[in-house]
Amino acid sequence: MVFDNKYIQLRIEKAELLKKEGINPYANDSKRNTTIEKFLNVNTDIVNKENKRDEKRHYTLSGRIKFFRVMGKASFIKIEDESGMLQVYVARDNLTEGFYNDVFKKNIEVGDIVEVMGYPFVTGQGELSLHADELRLLTKAISPLPEKFHGVTDKEIRYRKRYLDLIMNADVRKTFKTRSKVISLTRRFFEEKGFLEVETPMMHPIAGGANAKPFVTHHNALGIDRYLRIAPELYLKRLIVGGFEAVFEINRNFRNEGMDATHNPEFTSIEFYWAYKTYKDLIEITKEYFRYLFDHLDLPTQLPYGDLEVDFSRFSEVPLIESLYTIGDVPQEIVNDKDKIIAFLKSKNIQVKNGLNLGQLQGELFDEFVEEKLINPTFITEYPVDISPLARRSDANPEITERFELFIAGREIANAFSELNDPVDQYERFKAQVESKESGDDEAHEMDLDFVEALSYGMAPTAGQGIGIDRLVMLLTNEHSIRDVLLFPAMKPIHTEEKNQQEEE
RNA sequence: GUCCUGUUAGCUCAGCUGGUAGAGCACGUCACUUUUAAUGAUGUGGCCGAUGGUUCGAAUCCAUCACAGGACACCA
Numbered sequence: 001m002v003f004d005n006k007y008i009q010l011r012i013e014k015a016e017l018l019k020k021e022g023i024n025p026y027a028n029d030s031k032r033n034t035t036i037e038k039f040l041n042v043n044t045d046i047v048n049k050e051n052k053r054d055e056k057r058h059y060t061l062s063g064r065i066k067f068f069r070v071m072g073k074a075s076f077i078k079i080e081d082e083s084g085m086l087q088v089y090v091a092r093d094n095l096t097e098g099f100y101n102d103v104f105k106k107n108i109e110v111g112d113i114v115e116v117m118g119y120p121f122v123t124g125q126g127e128l129s130l131h132a133d134e135l136r137l138l139t140k141a142i143s144p145l146p147e148k149f150h151g152v153t154d155k156e157i158r159y160r161k162r163y164l165d166l167i168m169n170a171d172v173r174k175t176f177k178t179r180s181k182v183i184s185l186t187r188r189f190f191e192e193k194g195f196l197e198v199e200t201p202m203m204h205p206i207a208g209g210a211n212a213k214p215f216v217t218h219h220n221a222l223g224i225d226r227y228l229r230i231a232p233e234l235y236l237k238r239l240i241v242g243g244f245e246a247v248f249e250i251n252r253n254f255r256n257e258g259m260d261a262t263h264n265p266e267f268t269s270i271e272f273y274w275a276y277k278t279y280k281d282l283i284e285i286t287k288e289y290f291r292y293l294f295d296h297l298d299l300p301t302q303l304p305y306g307d308l309e310v311d312f313s314r315f316s317e318v319p320l321i322e323s324l325y326t327i328g329d330v331p332q333e334i335v336n337d338k339d340k341i342i343a344f345l346k347s348k349n350i351q352v353k354n355g356l357n358l359g360q361l362q363g364e365l366f367d368e369f370v371e372e373k374l375i376n377p378t379f380i381t382e383y384p385v386d387i388s389p390l391a392r393r394s395d396a397n398p399e400i401t402e403r404f405e406l407f408i409a410g411r412e413i414a415n416a417f418s419e420l421n422d423p424v425d426q427y428e429r430f431k432a433q434v435e436s437k438e439s440g441d442d443e444a445h446e447m448d449l450d451f452v453e454a455l456s457y458g459m460a461p462t463a464g465q466g467i468g469i470d471r472l473v474m475l476l477t478n479e480h481s482i483r484d485v486l487l488f489p490a491m492k493p494i495h496t497e498e499k500n501q502q503e504e505e
Numbered sequence: 506g507u508c509c510u511g512u513u514a515g516c517u518c519a520g521c522u523g524g525u526a527g528a529g530c531a532c533g534u535c536a537c538u539u540u541u542a543a544u545g546a547u548g549u550g551g552c553c554g555a556u557g558g559u560u561c562g563a564a565u566c567c568a569u570c571a572c573a574g575g576a577c578a579c580c581a
Contacts, residue, residue: 005515006515006532006549006550007514007515007531007532007550008515010532010533011532067540067541067542067543069540069541069542069543069544070537070543071537071538071539071540071543071544072536072537072538073537073538074537074538074539074540075538075540076539076540076541076543078541087540087541089538089539089540091538091539092538093538109531109532110531123539123540123541124539124540125539125540125541127539127540127541129539143515144515144516144531144532145515145516145531146515146516146517146530146531147515147516147517147529147530147531147542148516148530148531148542149516149517149529149530149542150516150517150518150529150530150542151516151517152516152517153516153517154512154516154517154573155573155574156512156572156573156574157516159573168516210581211580211581212580212581213580255580255581257579257580257581258506258578258579258580260575260576260580261575262581263580263581405581412581415581443580468581481574491572491573492571492572492573493572494571494572
């Protein structure tokens with residue numbers, strides 16, 4: 001039974017009683033004419049008026065009851081709408097006869113959504129409140145809310161029943177408003193820069209653009225499998241070939257991998273591609289993007305993140321190899337010597353896989369000794385070719401690529417490079433990927449001949465970047481789990497006995 | 506995938522070395538016309554995550570499973 005809980009039964013009975021009184025517990029004719037925030041802002045002068053009230057002003061407000069304090073013939077309730085919380089004074093003698101005792105006190109309670117009409121006044125304790133001359137039920141809540149002081153803190157309930165979390169925790173609502181603003185500002189920023197927002201397929205015949213395991217689904221009409229996209233990269237570059245010179249896409253990617261504090265199977269990123277530009281231009285636009293976000297979010301440039309303090313006004317640039325000894329305190333004389341790096345890693349009790357090349361070993365050193373020390377925003381540049389399969393080689397030094405990753409608070413936030421646009425080189429790199437897939441790397445890229453063909457028509461020199469929106473929002477809201485910036489994070493289904501029985505049938 | 510920790514009333518949590526299940530809030534009843542987690546009195550409320558085992562006796566000990574959180578591994 002869905003509603004067999006005794007508390008729910010009791011509240012259903014109340015709803016039935018209300019129906020008998022001729023009161024619809026699910027009314028559909030709200031007369032609300034302002035919000036709580038506006039009411040509180042417009043009536044700040046009431047405290048200076050005679051008797052601290054103005055009976056000529058009259059408002060209709062709605063919201064969910066969060067507090068219910070009955071004191072005999074008068075009560076205070078607090079109602080909350082999206083904009084704020086309002087105290088309402090409800091006295092027996094101001095309402096229709098009988099309503100206060102028979103309806104209000106008996107059948108209306110915390111959790112219900114009500115509409116109140118009345119005038120503003122300031123209480124003896126100095127709180128601007130509404131003096132109600134009418135109160136009506138809009139929506140009966142038949143499930144009781146969690147406890148009013150502690151709320152819900154159980155993470156499982158908070159994630160599985162996000163609506164309860166949102167009802168009970170104002171700071172959670174704030175986090176998701178910030179998230180929404182970040183996405184909206186990101187869109188505006190790139191539009192103002194002349195970028196075109198595009199939508200590319202979510203279902204791909206070949207899962208490309210990153211190294212990750214895809215989700216597979218089936219298209220019945222064509223009788224073929226499709227992959228949920230792991231990245232939009234290869235489609236966005238096709239558009240650059242087609243002549244669009246600045247495109248971006250803000251959307252979901254799907255990766256069939258583990259879940260933890262920074263990984264959810266579906267996550268949001270922005271990718272943008274900019275023709276006739278290089279990664280140097282991307283560094284500049286990234287700095288500008290952060291300034292834009294902070295300005296419009298009214299955030300100070302110094303932000304706490306856990307125990308850390310991040311200064312978003314100080315972006316620095318360090319080549320990867322240099323960062324190893326200037327930031328990671330790795331002896332400078334070993335950073336270009338495979339054997340010495342292996343010996344060094346072993347001396348630090350770090351397991352080293354066999355067969356790694358120099359670039360991969362430098363990447364290991366970076367991950368172990370540098371990454372977590374990059375607190376203020378840092379562009380790590382000049383990545384080795386060995387660990388940058390999609391990036392264009394530097395013309396000056398073919399061992400390194402025109403690439404950077406942006407790190408903040410010890411975490412990667414963005415990945416960017418001047419794009420590879422040599423179709424023959426791209427073909428060869430795909431072939432190498434296919435070989436490593438055949439030898440067991442199930443995350444290696446598949447051959448995408450259609451994309452190679454697109455490049456063969458000529459893609460202008462282009463720079464492209466991806467930014468993980470979820471991780472960015474985590475930074476800006478001081479949240480430490482990706483689940484706290486996703487409204488509905490992925491959760492395992494709960495197996496109840498009822499469901500098991502259904503499955504057996 | 507591995508390890509650690511947790512799961513007790515609608516919610517937040519106690520419950521010792523095994524002996525009939527506890528509090529606060531919420532809810533019911535009563536009192537109370539300016540409260541701020543209102544207050545006072547009183548009452549209802551539990552398959553102690555699931556399944557097995559040990560025991561005269563299990564919320565408590567053991568095993569397996571489920572879910573969650575954390576760490577590590579893997580992964581951008």
